[in-house]
Amino acid sequence: QVQVVECGGGSVREGDSLRLSCLISGLPFDDYAMGWFRQAPGKEREGISCIAWRDSNIYTAQSVWNRFTISRDKAKNTMFLQMNNLQPEDTGEYYCLAAPESHFPDAGGLCTSHPGQFSALGGYWGQATQVTVTS
Numbered sequence: 401q402v403q404v405v406e407c408g409g410g411s412v413r414e415g416d417s418l419r420l421s422c423l424i425s426g427l428p429f430d431d432y433a434m435g436w437f438r439q440a441p442g443k444e445r446e447g448i449s450c451i452a453w454r455d456s457n458i459y460t461a462q463s464v465w466n467r468f469t470i471s472r473d474k475a476k477n478t479m480f481l482q483m484n485n486l487q488p489e490d491t492g493e494y495y496c497l498a499a500p501e502s503h504f505p506d507a508g509g510l511c512t513s514h515p516g517q518f519s520a521l522g523g524y525w526g527q528a529t530q531v532t533v534t535s
Contacts, residue, residue, distance in 0.1 A: 402426035402524050406496045409529030412486055416533070420481040422496030422526060429474050430454065432498040433510045436470060436481045439528075440492035447511025448494075449481060452501055459507035464490070486533045494531055499523035 408420040420436065435450030449460045449470040458470060469482040479496060497510075500522045504510040519525070 402498075404496050404498060404524045404526035406494065406526040406529040409494060409531045411532040411534070414487060414533055414535045416486050417482070417484045418486065418531060420483065420494055420496075420529060420531075422479040422481075424477050424479065424496070424498050424524075427498060427524070429472075429477060431501055433501045433504045433507060434472065434479050434499070435459075435497050435507070435510050436468075436479075437495045437497055437511075437515060438490075438492045439495065440489070443492075445495065445515040447513075447515075450507040450511040451479070452505060452507040452510060457507045459511045461511065483531075486531070488533050488535050491531060491533050493528040495528045496526040497523055 403425045405423045433452035436448045437445050438448045439445040448464055449468055451458050451470050455472055467485045472479045499518050503521045
């Protein structure tokens with residue numbers, strides 16, 4: 401049984417840092433591209449940062465460039481998102497996604513694909529962790 405569980409969200413002040421974690425179990429880690437998606441209040445879910453191809457292929461959205469860093473620890477079956485200098489516009493629900501690299505071999509392609517298609521193509525979403533940034 402596949403499980404995708406996020407943690408690490410919280411309420412912070414502008415300029416603070418958070419580290420999100422996503423524990424992924426029940427699937428072959430190396431065969432899946434993974435990413436973090438954010439859904440702000442009243443907006444569609446969007447890809448923030450994705451990682452693929454043995455961690456050699458990374459995409460980061462311009463809105464979080466130089467502030468957010470994605471990484472994976474295969475030994476712990478865990479993906480991370482280090483978020484520095486958080487801004488109020490970073491507020492939202494943060495979702496973890498694991499999707500087969502056979503369908504999504506490129507991190508940029510994963511992050512910019514429509515979120516609605518992943519489940520039908522063998523992808524797995526977590527339940528989300530909330531991040532709230534106040535000024």
